[in-house]
Amino acid sequence: xxxxxxxxxxxxxxxxxxxxxxxxxxxxxxxxxxxxxxxxxxxxxxxxxxxxxxxxxxxxxxxxxxxxxxxxxxxxxxxxxxxxxxxxxxxxxxxxxxxxxxxxxxxxxxxxx
Numbered sequence: 001x002x003x004x005x006x007x008x009x010x011x012x013x014x015x016x017x018x019x020x021x022x023x024x025x026x027x028x029x030x031x032x033x034x035x036x037x038x039x040x041x042x043x044x045x046x047x048x049x050x051x052x053x054x055x056x057x058x059x060x061x062x063x064x065x066x067x068x069x070x071x072x073x074x075x076x077x078x079x080x081x082x083x084x085x086x087x088x089x090x091x092x093x094x095x096x097x098x099x100x101x102x103x104x105x106x107x108x109x110x111x112x113x
């Protein structure tokens with residue numbers, strides 16, 4: 001069964017949107033997210049991770065946290081910026097996997113799974 005590119009991206013986008021909403025900082029019973037814990041632990045520092053405060057995650061996480069804090073300024077903006085950056089990488093990942101599977105005459109429905 002061949003699933004179209006539009007269906008793959010619709011499924012990916014809806015799963016991402018669901019995750020975005022259930023972790024959103026304005027929801028009272030949100031599900032835990034490391035992204036928000038970065039803010040709550042380090043928002044008062046507003047310095048460079050690893051230099052101005054300890055940061056126990058890989059450097060790319062520290063960089064994304066720093067950029068999101070600077071551009072977002074408040075928790076909602078920070079969360080939105082961080083989420084947009086992650087979504088861009090998510091789309092790149094989905095497209096890479098789609099091309100690998102399609103290039104090998106694989107089943108596109110495996111991407112959705």
